[in-house]
Amino acid sequence: DGGITQSPKYLFRKEGQNVTLSCEQNLNHDAMYWYRQDPGQGLRLIYYSQIVNDFQKGDIAEGYSVSREKKESFPLTVTSAQKNPTAFYLCATTGTGGPSNQPQHFGDGTRLSIL
Amino acid sequence: SQKIEQNSEALNIQEGKTATLTCNYTNYSPAYLQWYRQDPGRGPVFLLLIRENEKEKRKERLKVTFDTTLKQSLFHITASQPADSATYLCAPNNAGNMLTFGGGTRLMVKP
Numbered sequence: 284d285g286g287i288t289q290s291p292k293y294l295f296r297k298e299g300q301n302v303t304l305s306c307e308q309n310l311n312h313d314a315m316y317w318y319r320q321d322p323g324q325g326l327r328l329i330y331y332s333q334i335v336n337d338f339q340k341g342d343i344a345e346g347y348s349v350s351r352e353k354k355e356s357f358p359l360t361v362t363s364a365q366k367n368p369t370a371f372y373l374c375a376t377t378g379t380g381g382p383s384n385q386p387q388h389f390g391d392g393t394r395l396s397i398l
Numbered sequence: 399s400q401k402i403e404q405n406s407e408a409l410n411i412q413e414g415k416t417a418t419l420t421c422n423y424t425n426y427s428p429a430y431l432q433w434y435r436q437d438p439g440r441g442p443v444f445l446l447l448i449r450e451n452e453k454e455k456r457k458e459r460l461k462v463t464f465d466t467t468l469k470q471s472l473f474h475i476t477a478s479q480p481a482d483s484a485t486y487l488c489a490p491n492n493a494g495n496m497l498t499f500g501g502g503t504r505l506m507v508k509p
Contacts, residue, residue, distance in 0.1 A: 331496070373441050375441075383495050386447065
């Protein structure tokens, strides 16, 4: 089945630890996005990538890092510099065209908590 | 920056009635506006996209309107069913051509 796979579903971070969230897609989409969702709030854009080996900061990039070495994969690292990492993290993709004039396809998220 | 307002209080309606959800935006005039459904613990699922030159868009029991003068979009579900219970997110594009998501409105349809 075509889709977006995020793993793990639940993740716990210790103080001072970096953790990496996985996002894999088999939709052959060029663009990929990472969002953060806090309870009762809208999704906020962390990073996005429109092509392999290129990515841009979103609205809340501080304390996060990404890489885009393969078209299918866009991992997000939550670094120890992110002081409030507890949230629901969502990965999305879009095909050819702009990020807002076509549907975004989402994975089922990773819930990150602090131990 | 762009601000999106959706009613944060849950909307409770009876099965069979029409649900109407509101999305208001400020500080920018979007060219596109999208609506998504999100179930607990899941990612959002795309429902409809409407362009600034379209007043109304329909898909089965769903209807979206886009009033660029009022800076408002309305999302309607006719003949609502308990299975329609979910959180609905509106997402206009911003000046950077990225989507800006509202906090969502939770809809509860009672049998």
